[in-house]
Amino acid sequence: MGNACNGCFQKEIIDPSNSTQPISSKPIISFEGVNEETKEPKSSAQRKSKPKIAAVTWQKVKEVNEAVTAVITARPKTAEDIGMINNALNSHFILRNLDEDSQRHIIDQMKHFSVNSGEVITQQGMPGKYFFVLATGRLEVIVNGIRQNMLKPGTSFGELALLDDKPRTATIKSAQKSTLWGVDRMTFKQAVEAVNRMNYEENKLFINSVPIFEILTTQQKEALLASITTQKWDNRQTIVKEGEVGDLFYIIKEGVVTCTKDGVEIRQMVKGDFFGEQALLYNSKRTATITCVGAVKVLCIGRGSLLEALGENLQQVIYRNIQKKAIEKSESLKNLTKDQSQQMMDTMKIAKFSPGEVVVSKNSLQGAKLCIIMKGRVRGPLGVYETFACIGDDKINQTCTQNNIENYVADSEVDIAQISKEEFEKCLGGVVVPATNNNAALVVLKQVQLLRNLPKDRLKALIHVLRIVDFRDGQAIVQENEEGDTLYIVKTGRVNIFKENVKVRTLTIHDYFGERSILFNERRSATVVAEGNVTCWTLEKNDFESIIDFSMRTQLLKRIELQDNTIALDQLVMIKPLGKGMFGNVYLMAHKEKGAFYALKTVPRAKIVAYGIYESLVLERKILLQLDHTMIVKLVKTFKDNKRIYFLMEYVRGIDLFDVLRQLGLLKEDDARFYTACLVVILEYLHKREIIYRDLKPENIMIDEEGYPKLIDFGIAKIVNGRTYTTVGTPHYMAPEVIMGNGYNSAVDWWSLGVMIFEFVFGTVPFGENEEDTYKVYEKVIEHNLVFPTNIKHTLSLKSIITQLLSVKAASRTGGSISKLKKHKFLSGFKWEKLFSRGITPPYVPKLRSLTSEASKAAKSKKNFLDNILRDEISAETPMQPSKSKAQIPANWDEEF
Incomplete structure (x- = not known):
């Protein structure tokens, strides 16, 4: 589930111009004239001025009732009823795009409604719940008290209610006794989800049963x-x-087929059997005729679709996956970096050998080349080598003067990926042994929280100044309260941490200690003692400072400040409110001693109970705790007491991208490329953690005080392994598969990015720009009529990446993988590493006023800020209709807060 709570006021953390806007289904109107934070004039030159739009969320605020006087029954449907309902379904874009199974399932779920003359079925201005098909009788359509139309049997209405609970645009009233077939939103969504989930799971089983797909990754x-x-x-x-x-x-999903060759039946195939796999690997001729025995349903995959989805043909993908697995299994190769492995695989050539052919000659030097078996078997001096096995990997990192003992001979038809030692060393960027040793250290440094966001060139520089130091059992490596200037990373062994002679924890391989000593002039906070023999990498403060520049040091200090989980509520003072939302409020806070700024989000327990949002809060916390990225807002800590739940967040000073775009006007391609690259990096980070954001849009991206984007508002983000089905997001940025409810994955975020790039350079969204009605926006998205404005000239590469990201085929949006997307012509040559060190000049840097005087005034206040929070809560609206009772909320739901 998404989290409506975070969505209500995360924006207000950094955009005071919205500080009084509650979240609702109505658009949030942006402040016009000047920006409250920057005092800069706003310009809408060449960019259409429009309001900020709230996201559609799963969260239910009110119970919806319609057709309250109707007699509802589960009456069986006649063939005539089914035909009429089918015709009605096919008259609406949402419903006609459903597959036949989903349509049939929905018809099965529809109930029979009977109303007398003069009864109200739907009420204008009230939230919608049902989709209806009029079976008999006549209905009046009334808008603002005036009859506009009469509905006859066979017509339908209320289809938008199947997607969300937007208010009805008209009152529908019976002009005479009438009967209708109706289905409510929840039943509709459950029906569509049930069919699609079943199909998805069944199709996944089929795919997993096909041998040629075994080597494919989950993605x-x-x-x-x-x-x-x-x-x-x-x-x-x-x-x-x-x-x-x-x-x-x-792949046969239902039914039986017969397979014949030269007119003679060879066999019959049934559900789960497959044929035509050679068509995916090679452009080959069919070797048999396949004919249906009765009705047959099949799943089919085309070479072209597969090429779009995987970025390469299937044979190349399979071979690349085999190479990756072989490298991971090899003791000599597993420490290669991702770039080195990639370069090596790109350089390797595929060679084919017939049975009995020599693959590696006994007359060649040991380790002269590296071979990976892609298909078949090879017989060598130590036995038989099969798929995934390496030949020569143990010798390629040595200087050998002897020839191989025996020939390596193909035992069957064999495909080999091979590379010479010289080519291999070139891929590694130097002699093999030092390179692989450095790689091991590089892997470790990337795991150190302090250093993980440093660009690769700085990490490589740090490797060269690392020292290896051995410690004997029981030796004190550092002493509590002594001065220190060294960072330690455990290479082998274990160390014990003592505070005031009390053991507090044990660290082992790749753990680190002493990091604060190279950034702050602090004495050691604990004693560290070797348990058994221990080897550490050590990094001296002087070496560190010679490599890390001032800007990078500042960034590191900020991140360390946000990792301080020892902060208590009573150490904070309130500076001012930042925003008010439906479910809680956000306040700007400062640390009494350190002066560091934070945003404190508060959610009253009364509203948690009233709106049943406890699951959302748990999910929000779970997601935010996984995130530590310089371009994503960071959760510092959560608190709880008997009145409310608290989220202490990073305070991001700046302006949201929505307002920045209105100041910049239409972006130049270089500026659009900068923001696009930043968002690609952010989404890559989230998707690696199986997090789908689901509401990517300019309003949810802050431009911080240095001009770099920062993603906020994880209100409807979700951890997904596979597919999810909830209709959430902002309509103009919503991918077609979200609207259709057929199930979707992280590809929806790439669609939203495509919408944003279009908006960057053309000043409008590509679908439904002039539409305010949600239903019409959805219709435009499904129509997918992508047209580039002819009055604004841009390169083919820009239009190409937009077209790719806005593909209706979700699997095609990245071109096969995120790494392939990064190599798209529009992004080629971009200095990705410089993003982390903030070495690229951004298009816009906001001018922000100082908060020093406000912080100073707040520090002198004697008031308990909890009293201010309580006062704000009392003045807020009381929840109208609770969606869940207190008894339904587990007593220990907040135990981890």
């Missing part, structure tokens, strides 16, 4: 599933014909 299999289409064939129809060139692969 690649997901792309494969997104590329599947369903076909139905009738009795005696021919699906493939012997001798024809084919490019489709088939």
